[in-house]
Amino acid sequence: MTCSIVGCSRSVVARTWCKRHYDRWRMHGDPTRLARQPGGRCVVGGCKQASHARGWCSRHYQRWKKSGDVAADTVERVVGDDKARFWSKVDAEGDCWEWTGARSDKGYGHMRRADTIVAAHRFAWELLVGPIPDGLEIDHLCRKRKCVNPDHLEPVTHSENMRRAGLARMA
Numbered sequence: 001m002t003c004s005i006v007g008c009s010r011s012v013v014a015r016t017w018c019k020r021h022y023d024r025w026r027m028h029g030d031p032t033r034l035a036r037q038p039g040g041r042c043v044v045g046g047c048k049q050a051s052h053a054r055g056w057c058s059r060h061y062q063r064w065k066k067s068g069d070v071a072a073d074t075v076e077r078v079v080g081d082d083k084a085r086f087w088s089k090v091d092a093e094g095d096c097w098e099w100t101g102a103r104s105d106k107g108y109g110h111m112r113r114a115d116t117i118v119a120a121h122r123f124a125w126e127l128l129v130g131p132i133p134d135g136l137e138i139d140h141l142c143r144k145r146k147c148v149n150p151d152h153l154e155p156v157t158h159s160e161n162m163r164r165a166g167l168a169r170m171a
Contacts, residue, residue, distance in 0.1 A: 029054040097149040107145040124148035
């Protein structure tokens, strides 16, 4: 059996199409569409980004992959749920409250708040103590990067934080 696309004589793989036309359908939603169309733009109304797959830009394609709808807003957050999400990722059993959620490649816990990523220990300080003074950063007195216990955190200057980190490496 041959491919049902006019002018193609390859063998059928799936859906009455050869592998080439089937792959084009999977990627672009159209078995006759060329893989790359120069200057192609996202077909979602109002979007001016370059097309990536199926005629959509990367953002709309990812939305479609996650929800089945290119127009879906994938980040739907209820105001106030940051606090609940924070506590759901904290193991406060021991002296150090360990962050069990996502961590950076350097070992610091982090979480999404609105449209930004924040360090879990900074979020803990702001939630439980108050704002971090301008020009200061939060130092882990216990030297454990995944600890979010505010009793183990202290706002210090960058130079003090680096000095303490150097002393901890020497010990």
